[in-house]
Amino acid sequence: MPKDPFKTRLEIAKNKLSKKNLYNKKDSSFSIGTAFKLSTELVSAVAVGTIIGFIFDKTFGTKPWFILIFFFVGVVAGISNVIKSAKNMQK
Amino acid sequence: MAANPMTQFNVYRIGPEIKVGAFDISFTNASLFMIISTLAILIIFNLGSKKNSLLPNKIQLLAELSYTFVSKMISDTAGLKAKPYFAFIFSLFMFVLFCNMFGMIPYTFTVTSHIIVTFVLATFIFIGVTVIGFIKHGFGYLKLFVPSGVPPVLLPLIVVIEIISYLSRPVSLSVRLFANMMAGHTMMKVFGGFVISLGIVGGWLPLSFSVALTGLEILVAFLQAYVFAILTCIYLNDALNLHH
Numbered sequence: 001m002p003k004d005p006f007k008t009r010l011e012i013a014k015n016k017l018s019k020k021n022l023y024n025k026k027d028s029s030f031s032i033g034t035a036f037k038l039s040t041e042l043v044s045a046v047a048v049g050t051i052i053g054f055i056f057d058k059t060f061g062t063k064p065w066f067i068l069i070f071f072f073v074g075v076v077a078g079i080s081n082v083i084k085s086a087k088n089m090q091k
Numbered sequence: 092m093a094a095n096p097m098t099q100f101n102v103y104r105i106g107p108e109i110k111v112g113a114f115d116i117s118f119t120n121a122s123l124f125m126i127i128s129t130l131a132i133l134i135i136f137n138l139g140s141k142k143n144s145l146l147p148n149k150i151q152l153l154a155e156l157s158y159t160f161v162s163k164m165i166s167d168t169a170g171l172k173a174k175p176y177f178a179f180i181f182s183l184f185m186f187v188l189f190c191n192m193f194g195m196i197p198y199t200f201t202v203t204s205h206i207i208v209t210f211v212l213a214t215f216i217f218i219g220v221t222v223i224g225f226i227k228h229g230f231g232y233l234k235l236f237v238p239s240g241v242p243p244v245l246l247p248l249i250v251v252i253e254i255i256s257y258l259s260r261p262v263s264l265s266v267r268l269f270a271n272m273m274a275g276h277t278m279m280k281v282f283g284g285f286v287i288s289l290g291i292v293g294g295w296l297p298l299s300f301s302v303a304l305t306g307l308e309i310l311v312a313f314l315q316a317y318v319f320a321i322l323t324c325i326y327l328n329d330a331l332n333l334h335h
Contacts, residue, residue, distance in 0.1 A: 040270070044263035049255050070255075073248075077255040084256075 038085050042078035049074015096280035100204055100273065120200045121208070128189035128202070132182075157185070161320065168321055169328035176327060179219075183212070184320035191272060191312035195305070203315075204272040206265060213265035216323050224330035234333065264322055271315050275308045 053070030057063055104117045139154025147155060161181045165173050173180075187203060194201025202208050224232040236253040237246070282304060285297035 040263040040267040041259070044266055045256050045259040048259040048262055052255065052258075073251055074255055074259075077252045077259065080252060081256045081259065 038082055041081040041085060045078030045081050046071065046074040049077060096277045096284065099200070099276060099280055102205070121202050121205065124190065124193055124200045124202050128186060128193050131193075132185045132189055136185075157181075164317075164321060165324055168324040170332060172331045173324065173327050180320055180323055180327075183216075183323060184316055187212070187268065187319050188313065188316035191316055192309075194272065194276065195309055195312055201272055201276055203268055204276055206269040209265035209268045210261065212319075213261040216264065216326065217261040220323075220326045220330045223327070224333075227331060228333055232330070232333065235329065260326060264319065268315050268319055271311055275304070275311055279304050279308060 049070045053067035056066035102119050102121050104119055106118050109117045136154050139150045161184055165177055190202040193199050236250050241249050282297045282301045286294040
């Protein structure tokens, strides 16, 4: 009687899987995720930056200054997010 | 139904009001639809994994296909190291997918069209990924905020920028799902309203639009669940394989 043919097949499949390349970034499923990432990435970084600035202003009582600084830092962070995602897509 | 396209997002209480301290934890229509989608997932996957026949029937095929789909997605984006987190990502994907899809049935409530629901999901992912990153790499995980090859003069600015872009992850994750679901459902309702107001003469054009939009919305419902899960994988990948 053969020793559980399913188990041997499972072993073979597992071996094949572990040999496969870890990063298969050319796969279309990967790039579609990053493509959808782009749209909100920019906006959310600006929002988070502004909120951080607002909190700093509230705690230190320096009304417009931190919000101004962190707004622009947020914009830069958003742009760098988008560039990062775009670079990931090109790989 | 009311003509206001936003009334479909109203949360109302079903049954008695339950209060714990200052928190209102009454059973609402949102909780009802979360329970319905969870039960649907449990039933489908219990039926699908009960028999394990070599020639699968339809439900088993559905369960196996979704298993391989998510499994492939994880190994493609986050590598084999992310395999232990399969259960989490699979349930996350299925929950979001079923909530989105149940929202496509007329007169139902779309749970994911509320930002608090998606934001809670995204926050749990964010905290979980951060904790995993610190467990795997210790304080070396903070290197994520310090890209290599940056001149020391710019370093404080870059670190602030990186921290903001890291903190923006849960926001972008939740806003994307919420905005897509809410915009789509509002648009469908608006076009449905046009059909009524233009009557039998001019109502055919918005009606055909509605049909097309329904198809598009089903695509969006699937795609947003997919994007939600795949971004979780990407964030997990950042935490597991630290290379910045």
